[in-house]
Amino acid sequence: MPYWPCRARAAKDxxxxxxxxxxxRFLKIARPLTGWLFWSGLVLLLAGCACGLFLTPAxxxxxxxxxxxxxxxxxxxxxxxxxxxIAVSALMQLVWRHPLAAVAGRAIAAPGALFxxxxxxxxxxxxxxxxxxxxxxxxxxxxxxxxxxxxxGYIALANASARQGxxxxxxxxxxxxxxxxxxINIPIINRSVVWWNSLHQGPSITLRGSSIDMALxxxxxxxLLGFSLWFGAIVLMRMRAILAQNKVEARMQRxxxx
Amino acid sequence: xxxxxFVIAAxxxxxxxxxxxxxxxxxxxxxxxxxxxxxxNRP
Amino acid sequence: MKAKHQRLIxxxxxxxxxxxAGLLAASALKDEAAYxxxxxxxxxxxxxxxKAIRLGGMVVKGSLKRAADGVTMSFDVTDGKATVxxxxxxIAPDLFKEGSGVVAEGSFDTKGxxxxxxxxxxxxxxxxxxxxxxxxxxxxxxxxxxxx
Numbered sequence: 001m002p003y004w005p006c007r008a009r010a011a012k013d014x015x016x017x018x019x020x021x022x023x024x025r026f027l028k029i030a031r032p033l034t035g036w037l038f039w040s041g042l043v044l045l046l047a048g049c050a051c052g053l054f055l056t057p058a059x060x061x062x063x064x065x066x067x068x069x070x071x072x073x074x075x076x077x078x079x080x081x082x083x084x085x086i087a088v089s090a091l092m093q094l095v096w097r098h099p100l101a102a103v104a105g106r107a108i109a110a111p112g113a114l115f116x117x118x119x120x121x122x123x124x125x126x127x128x129x130x131x132x133x134x135x136x137x138x139x140x141x142x143x144x145x146x147x148x149x150x151x152x153g154y155i156a157l158a159n160a161s162a163r164q165g166x167x168x169x170x171x172x173x174x175x176x177x178x179x180x181x182x183x184i185n186i187p188i189i190n191r192s193v194v195w196w197n198s199l200h201q202g203p204s205i206t207l208r209g210s211s212i213d214m215a216l217x218x219x220x221x222x223x224l225l226g227f228s229l230w231f232g233a234i235v236l237m238r239m240r241a242i243l244a245q246n247k248v249e250a251r252m253q254r255x256x257x258x
Numbered sequence: 259x260x261x262x263x264f265v266i267a268a269x270x271x272x273x274x275x276x277x278x279x280x281x282x283x284x285x286x287x288x289x290x291x292x293x294x295x296x297x298x299n300r301p
Numbered sequence: 302m303k304a305k306h307q308r309l310i311x312x313x314x315x316x317x318x319x320x321x322a323g324l325l326a327a328s329a330l331k332d333e334a335a336y337x338x339x340x341x342x343x344x345x346x347x348x349x350x351x352k353a354i355r356l357g358g359m360v361v362k363g364s365l366k367r368a369a370d371g372v373t374m375s376f377d378v379t380d381g382k383a384t385v386x387x388x389x390x391x392i393a394p395d396l397f398k399e400g401s402g403v404v405a406e407g408s409f410d411t412k413g414x415x416x417x418x419x420x421x422x423x424x425x426x427x428x429x430x431x432x433x434x435x436x437x438x439x440x441x442x443x444x445x446x447x448x449x
Contacts, residue, residue: 066428067265068264071268072268091316096305118272121271128264131421131422131423132422180319184319191327195328195334196336197336198336199404199421201424204428211425212429213430238287241289248293
């Protein structure tokens, strides 16, 4: 078997792949996008919060506490979407050796963990006046707490592998595998209120429609979009920080070698 | 009024967390990019 | 076969096995992970008196009676399959009312009455303004109808 053409083809493949993975090309898009995502997200989420606090009517059963919905739902969605993002970038890292995927996984972890923690905190604050308890070990709450611990484990692994210089500022393959394995928790969180008797109510928004009345629902669209855009901006900022640190480290090594 | 205490607490937690992560992420990005810039401009 | 394709197949097979294992474990946990017993479960499986459990269901309309001392109350809990009488003395959460969901912590006495030591209110997935109260809601079609 001819050795040389095979290698040439692999190099061509890699070159094609790296054209899309090229940090310089990525930064050209990421730099202007960061500000746009950040400010439009912030405006939308603040507008959504203001509408949810002052414009919508109180719930027939819960009264004013229903307003926690407008922050609790987006934070839950982004906590779960964050881990889905980590799993996708882990797959891209393990299969295609995509260099930006490893950086993206590490950048998603911190805002994902933050939103999972906020989701648990706002849920607890909501649970006290409505259910009569701060915390119960039901399926939904337990699986969401497991997600927070998964995030913390992932961050610890990612930081350890970055210190060892694995993957050029990204995460090690072990960390990526951990991200992929942890994804099993996402459908469990989603289905927990359907499979098991739980204190948490069933899903309000499904493919069949919404059981939240339109008069109460509309600010949720604003906060969902706003928090999501903001999340994207934070991920871009953290990716840019990691890429710049890589550049500094590479430069330092070159200078040290003289 | 009692219900509003819980609502305000939940919004305060969320906005504080969001602001803190915005600030930390922006500062680490800004610092790293500035450092990369000065190193790149050094002969 | 190229190494990239090998890795892709390996990752997908591992992922499929993992999801299968996870779903299997979750369905095996169905009973253990249940947060409460419904009256139907109690009737079907039986719960020995004195065993600390949680009982969850709807408070039957018209069954809530408060004793003269002001803190003791009795009510029936149903899940549509069976109905269980319950008593509680203490402060109930604001959302505890007839026709609404409840999760009671406590145990059965020998006569089959559930003696609750703590009450939690469970609400459903509907949210609507006060003006719409008095409308009925169809669970299957998700439509609101005016009762008048």
